[in-house]
Amino acid sequence: MAMAAAMRREGKRLAPLISSQPINNTLRSSLTSPLDQTSIGGARSISTQIVRNRMKSVKNIQKITKAMKMVAASKLRAVQTRAENSRGLWQPFTALLGDAASVDVKKNVVVTVSSDKGLCGGINSTSVKISRVLSKLNSGPDKETKYVILGEKAKAQLIRDSKKDIALSLTELQKNPLNYTQVSVLADDILKNVEYDALRIVFNKFHSVVQFIPTVSTVLSPEIVEREAEAGGKLGELDSYEIEGGETKSEVLQNLSEFQFSCVMFNAVLENACSEQGARMSAMDSSSRNAGDMLDRLTLTYNRTRQASITTELIEIISGASALTG
Amino acid sequence: MASTGAVPFWRAAGMTYITYSNICANLVRNCLKEPHKTEALSREKVHFSLSKWAEGKPEKPTIRSDTPDH
Numbered sequence: 001m002a003m004a005a006a007m008r009r010e011g012k013r014l015a016p017l018i019s020s021q022p023i024n025n026t027l028r029s030s031l032t033s034p035l036d037q038t039s040i041g042g043a044r045s046i047s048t049q050i051v052r053n054r055m056k057s058v059k060n061i062q063k064i065t066k067a068m069k070m071v072a073a074s075k076l077r078a079v080q081t082r083a084e085n086s087r088g089l090w091q092p093f094t095a096l097l098g099d100a101a102s103v104d105v106k107k108n109v110v111v112t113v114s115s116d117k118g119l120c121g122g123i124n125s126t127s128v129k130i131s132r133v134l135s136k137l138n139s140g141p142d143k144e145t146k147y148v149i150l151g152e153k154a155k156a157q158l159i160r161d162s163k164k165d166i167a168l169s170l171t172e173l174q175k176n177p178l179n180y181t182q183v184s185v186l187a188d189d190i191l192k193n194v195e196y197d198a199l200r201i202v203f204n205k206f207h208s209v210v211q212f213i214p215t216v217s218t219v220l221s222p223e224i225v226e227r228e229a230e231a232g233g234k235l236g237e238l239d240s241y242e243i244e245g246g247e248t249k250s251e252v253l254q255n256l257s258e259f260q261f262s263c264v265m266f267n268a269v270l271e272n273a274c275s276e277q278g279a280r281m282s283a284m285d286s287s288s289r290n291a292g293d294m295l296d297r298l299t300l301t302y303n304r305t306r307q308a309s310i311t312t313e314l315i316e317i318i319s320g321a322s323a324l325t326g
Numbered sequence: 327m328a329s330t331g332a333v334p335f336w337r338a339a340g341m342t343y344i345t346y347s348n349i350c351a352n353l354v355r356n357c358l359k360e361p362h363k364t365e366a367l368s369r370e371k372v373h374f375s376l377s378k379w380a381e382g383k384p385e386k387p388t389i390r391s392d393t394p395d396h
Contacts, residue, residue: 163379163382163383164381164382166379166382166384167378167379168376168377168378168379169376169377169379169384170374170375170376170377171374171375171377171387172373172374172375172389173374175373175374176371176372176373179369179370179371180369181348181351181369181370181371181372182371182372182373182374184344184347184348185348185372185374185390186374187344188342188344188345189376189390191342191344192342193378251333251334251337254343255343258342258343258344259343259344259347261344262344
């Protein structure tokens with residue numbers, strides 16, 4: 001009883017001394033190596049200094065990812081209405097010309113839309129995977145597939161194994177806010193530089209904040225449209241329309257096809273930007289949550305280590321004192 | 327194109343329909359009055375960097391931009 005009272009008194013007197021770190025560290029370093037220490041049972045424990053540094057950096061990471069999530073959420077709100085409004089641009093084309101995803105052509109060009117910046121989850125990988133699948137589906141005798149890449153992330157992935165098939169790569173698209181003029185200049189460049197029978201645009205369609213659907217939109221070249229029109233189906237009904245502003249049907253088809261490509265590209269780029277922000281939001285959110293969990297675990301370890309070191313000090317002092325008093 | 331007489335002037339000059347409609351849109355935007363005009367013209371800014379690939383190697387990228395590069 002008296003012993004316990006003596007321990008408590010010693011503990012209270014020494015507590016402020018023990019809790020100030022520098023003294024602990026010098027004491028410890030004079031006894032053992034600075035990084036880890038062997039307690040009486042022979043088990044090792046990490047110094048509290050390291051754990052504290054870790055906790056500080058994890059807390060900083062948590063703050064940063066939380067901020068990134070807020071930024072992505074606000075950017076998402078801005079782009080989302082524009083993306084949904086731009087859907088009306090290509091819907092008349094699909095109503096008129098149909099969406100011929102399964103058309104069999106010789107020269108396929110796969111346009112992969114991706115982001116320039118990272119930390120956005122898995123959307124770029126899914127786009128690249130689908131592009132590769134498309135290129136494999138369309139392989140065969142005298143059929144070829146070329147890639148046109150928008151954005152750095154898809155370029156980095158496709159360089160690894162499809163270097164020979166890349167025709168064009170475009171980057172730095174998001175320096176100015178996305179607008180139709182920029183996308184149409186881009187579309188124009190693609191049309192001028194690449195020969196194609198069918199253009200397949202691969203992008204992530206924005207379904208909701210947590211769901212992004214990888215989509216392929218097909219735009220056919222005017223010659224192929226004529227060929228398919230002869231085969232009947234939706235395109236065959238094109239002749240029943242009265243067309244103003246162009247004498248020959250092939251000229252009208254050419255204008256339509258170019259404009260269709262430009263509209264579909266605009267929608268694709270906007271939807272992909274939306275999906276990118278949404279994916280970044282959810283990635284940063286899960287990252288903050290993981291950082292929080294890590295912080296909890298580290299706090300427990302820290303407290304355990306701190307209490308163990310205090311107990312060790314106390315034991316040494318008490319046993320020393322009791323040895324002196326006999 | 328079988329009959330070249332039927333080709334409109336802009337296609338004969340090498341423009342695509344997209345370029346033609348962009349130029350027309352630019353003309354319409356320039357017709358606006360002042361506060362709306364600068365707003366609309368700011369929606370027309372273009373900037374991207376394009377690089378053609380030949381035999382698995384990228385060539386030097388060309389920057390297509392309205393704003394002078396800094």
